[in-house]
Amino acid sequence: MTGLVTKSTGSWYYVRTENGNRYQCRIRGKFRMEGIKSTNPISVGDIVDFELEEQKDTGVITAIHDRKNYIVRKSVNLSKQTHIIAANIDVAFLLITIDNPPTFPGFIDRFLASAEAYNIPTVLLFNKMDAYEDKQLEYVEELTQIYSDIGYLCVEISATTNFNIDVVKELMQDKVTMFSGHSGVGKSTLINAIEPSLNIKTSEISLQHKQGQHTTTFAEMYELSFGGFIIDTPGIKGFGVVDFEPQEITDYFPEFFALKQDCKFNNCLHQKEPHCAIKKALKEDKIAPSRYYSYLQMLNKEEEHFRQNVRGEL
Ligand SMILES: Nc1nc2c(ncn2[C@@H]2O[C@H](COP(=O)(O)OP(=O)(O)OP(=O)(O)O)[C@@H](O)[C@H]2O)c(=O)[nH]1
Numbered sequence: 001m002t003g004l005v006t007k008s009t010g011s012w013y014y015v016r017t018e019n020g021n022r023y024q025c026r027i028r029g030k031f032r033m034e035g036i037k038s039t040n041p042i043s044v045g046d047i048v049d050f051e052l053e054e055q056k057d058t059g060v061i062t063a064i065h066d067r068k069n070y071i072v073r074k075s076v077n078l079s080k081q082t083h084i085i086a087a088n089i090d091v092a093f094l095l096i097t098i099d100n101p102p103t104f105p106g107f108i109d110r111f112l113a114s115a116e117a118y119n120i121p122t123v124l125l126f127n128k129m130d131a132y133e134d135k136q137l138e139y140v141e142e143l144t145q146i147y148s149d150i151g152y153l154c155v156e157i158s159a160t161t162n163f164n165i166d167v168v169k170e171l172m173q174d175k176v177t178m179f180s181g182h183s184g185v186g187k188s189t190l191i192n193a194i195e196p197s198l199n200i201k202t203s204e205i206s207l208q209h210k211q212g213q214h215t216t217t218f219a220e221m222y223e224l225s226f227g228g229f230i231i232d233t234p235g236i237k238g239f240g241v242v243d244f245e246p247q248e249i250t251d252y253f254p255e256f257f258a259l260k261q262d263c264k265f266n267n268c269l270h271q272k273e274p275h276c277a278i279k280k281a282l283k284e285d286k287i288a289p290s291r292y293y294s295y296l297q298m299l300n301k302e303e304e305h306f307r308q309n310v311r312g313e314l
Pocket residue numbers: 127128129130131157158159160161181182183184185186187188189190202203206
């Protein structure tokens with residue numbers, strides 16, 4: 001039989017078959033994925049083949065189907081092992097608020113670059129639209145212009161007034177999705193607006209996380225009544241730190257990637273090099289200053305907590 005892993009405890013995997021039946025399965029002996037040194041061979045979102053055990057209603061997983069993507073967290077100790085948080089994500093929604101809390105372009109751009117690196121399509125949701133004043137609304141427009149020009153879908157929503165919640169639901173239908181964003185942007189509120197019966201206790205778990213308990217938190221997948229699944233990743237606000245090689249960062253900024261073959265040097269990092277197509281586009285206002293600053297910041301491995309607006313002003 002074949003099914004979707006919706007939950008993992010570390011030793012048991014909850015597998016849901018196409019027709020909605022659920023089985024608890026385990027893996028027998030050594031079961032390793034080629035090329036990935038991971039603490040968990042199978043994660044939420046994996047599609048697996050399994051066989052039922054004789055005279056039992058539990059199963060044994062025999063194979064994992066190829067993943068189209070997966071997100072990992074590196075262990076904090078020196079073992080360099082990775083923990084696969086979730087696999088086969090169709091869409092990641094990044095919730096952005098202008099205020100309460102502010103979401104800065106540096107954070108958005110690092111998230112988007114990580115999503116590109118992981119090969120996960122991302123939609124930007126501007127939440128709390130009910131609460132903004134004119135200046136903040138203008139800022140949403142500015143951000144929307146920048147990101148929709150690059151090719152990212154931007155949707156203005158309000159989780160408390162249900163504004164455009166039907167649009168979000170439509171984007172989620174029959175897909176495996178996840179919500180990310182700073183603490184307080186409204187992830188739980190939005191999930192409740194979308195599916196009131198779910199009642200995911202994100203804050204409770206993230207509080208536990210903040211207290212520094214190094215227990216491994218496993219992601220869990222919840223079924224949506226209108227079709228599809230939502231992945232809850234307790235205590236994980238984004239994709240974590242992705243170790244980018246300097247040369248590859250350009251590839252994760254789509255509008256840079258589209259131009260890079262026009263740089264004089266094929267190893268151009270778009271800093272001081274002559275005849276750089278990215279610097280030229282920046283001068284011609286074809287690349288947003290904030291995107292370029294985010295790029296430089298990632299290149300120089302600086303922290304993302306810089307406060308700057310889309311014009312690159314501090
Ligand atoms: N005005 C307004 N407030 C909102 C909206 N969405 C959420 N809030 C409020 O923002 C606060 C934080 O919302 P949460 O849903 O707890 O945020 P969260 O992202 O789940 O936060 P963490 O669990 O810490 O990650 C709550 O007081 C919500 O009522 C919105 O669309 N408009």
